[in-house]
Amino acid sequence: MTPTFHDRAESLVQRTGARVTRQRIEVLAILLSARRALTHHEVEDRANRSLGIDRVTVYRVLEWLTAHELAHKIAGEDRVWRFNAAGDEGGRSHAHAHFKCNDCGDVICLDEVRAARDIRLPSGYRSQAVELTVKGLCAECVPARKHS
Amino acid sequence: MTPTFHDRAESLVQRTGARVTRQRIEVLAILLSARRALTHHEVEDRANRSLGIDRVTVYRVLEWLTAHELAHKIAGEDRVWRFNAAGDEGGRSHAHAHFKCNDCGDVICLDEVRAARDIRLPSGYRSQAVELTVKGLCAECVPARKHS
C-alpha cells in the first residue's frame, strides 16, 4: 500500500495493454505488499474498507490478474483460493512449490523448490504440470521448544 | 455394487468396531467399485437413486470413512472433495501422489509415486506432509495422434 507498491502495480497493469483501472491497480498493490498468499476475503477487506471496491469486482480483478499472469492462485483444502502477486519470474509458468500451515492456514511460495517432472504415469496419460505442496507448521505456529 | 464389493465393504466396516449400518456399507461399496476418485455428488447419485440414502448422510458417511481410514479425500481446484476407498495399504498414511485430468476432472491415485520428503523450508518451519499432484490429460482425454 506504500506508494512503491502502488506504482509498481500501475506499471504492471499498464504493461498488459488493457484498461488501467483504479481497482486493478489497488488490488494488485495489495497482493504485492503481502508476504503471503491472500484469500479473496482478505483482499476484499482491505480494498473495500479503504476504497470501497465491490466484492464482485475483487473476484473479477483477481481472476483478471491471474489470467494476465500478474498473480497466481493456489487451491487450498479449505476450498478457498489464495492469491499471490507473480514473483520476479515474470509471466513464466507457476512452477514452484508451496507451503501451507496446518494451524493458521497461511500459504507461502517456496520459489526455489521445484517438483520433479519425470513422474511415471499410467499408459496414455500426459503430464502438463506438477504441483507440490508442503504442509506443516509455520514459524509462528511451531510450539516453542526452548524450555522443554 | 457387485456382491463382492458389498461384502468387502461390510467386513471393513465391521472391523472398525463401530455400528455397521446399511448406509456405511453401501457408500463404501460404491467407492470400492470405482476405479477413480468420486465426488460427493457422484456417490450421492448412486446411493440416493438405488437406496434412497440422504445427501447429508452421504456427507457424514464419507467423513466417517475418511476418519476411520477406509477412504481418503483429495482436494481439487474445483472446490469439490473427491473420495477413494483406501487401497490395500490399509490404514497407512495417505502418502502417495495423485493425477488430475485437466479436461474431464477425473482423479486417480498414483499409488507407487511418493513425494520427496527432504524439502528445504524457511527457518523455523516444520514439515508434516508433502502433497504431490500431477495435472494433465488422462488416456481418454489425450487427443488421438494416430493419423497426425
Next chain:
DNA sequence: GGCCTTAATGCAACAGAGTTGCGTGCAAGC
C-alpha cells in the same frame, strides 16, 4: 425374541465461496 440405550439417519434450514445478469460509469481512442 423383546427391550433399552444411544449412535446414526433424514429433513429442513443455514452458511460461505464464488458466479451471473444487467444497468451505469469511466478509460481510452478519436
Next chain:
DNA sequence: GCTTGCACGCAACTCTGTTGCATTAAGGCC
C-alpha cells in the same frame, strides 16, 4: 470534448458443504 465499449457495482443466484433436531434402528442385555 464526444463516443464507444470494457469494467464496475449491485442484487440475485448457484453450488458445496454444515448444523439442529426429531426420528429410527444397531447392538448389548436379558
